[in-house]
Amino acid sequence: MSATGSAPVVDHVTLTVTDLDVSQRFYCELLDLVRLADFGTVRVLVHRDSGFTLSLARHDKGGGRFDETRTGLDHLGFAAGSRAELEAREAQLRGMGAEFTPVRDMPFGWHLNLRDPDGIAVEFYATGPLMAAALAELRDADLDQAGIDARAREYLAAAGLP
Numbered sequence: 001m002s003a004t005g006s007a008p009v010v011d012h013v014t015l016t017v018t019d020l021d022v023s024q025r026f027y028c029e030l031l032d033l034v035r036l037a038d039f040g041t042v043r044v045l046v047h048r049d050s051g052f053t054l055s056l057a058r059h060d061k062g063g064g065r066f067d068e069t070r071t072g073l074d075h076l077g078f079a080a081g082s083r084a085e086l087e088a089r090e091a092q093l094r095g096m097g098a099e100f101t102p103v104r105d106m107p108f109g110w111h112l113n114l115r116d117p118d119g120i121a122v123e124f125y126a127t128g129p130l131m132a133a134a135l136a137e138l139r140d141a142d143l144d145q146a147g148i149d150a151r152a153r154e155y156l157a158a159a160g161l162p
Helices: 022-031 085-095 129-140 146-158
Strands: 012-014 033-038 040-049 052-056 076-080 099-106 109-115 121-127
Touching: 022 033, 022 040, 022 052, 022 085, 033 121, 076 085, 085 099, 085 121, 121 129, 129 146
Parallel strands: 012 052, 076 121
Antiparallel strands: 033 040, 040 052, 099 109, 109 121
């Protein structure tokens, strides 16, 4: 628990987009969201079960495609429960005609990367066994930063990473 109370949890994300209608259709289909409110230049989309809120905003000074190499957002990441869930998501994206890369196996899990209609990078990530073990240890052990660093080096070595 943090000094301010409960652990931080993402409540909402707002993305700047070029076309509210196109982006609303994309994200509603991709994430099973419904529109909660339309304020003209901002649309508020929500997931019925989790309450996760994604707002889409159109700004007059906006324009051009997303570029994760500029200061600001690199990508938007969502948790997935398993590799099989990522494969199902991949089939969904194929049906949507979305731009994506196939599910990739990584040392700490699996991920599926895609681009939204404005080129914003979106990732779905499923934690693998090695990362699950590391997160469980971090949650359950009372390690200071030096201890965390030492254990992280061991996990990286086990994954064959520098």
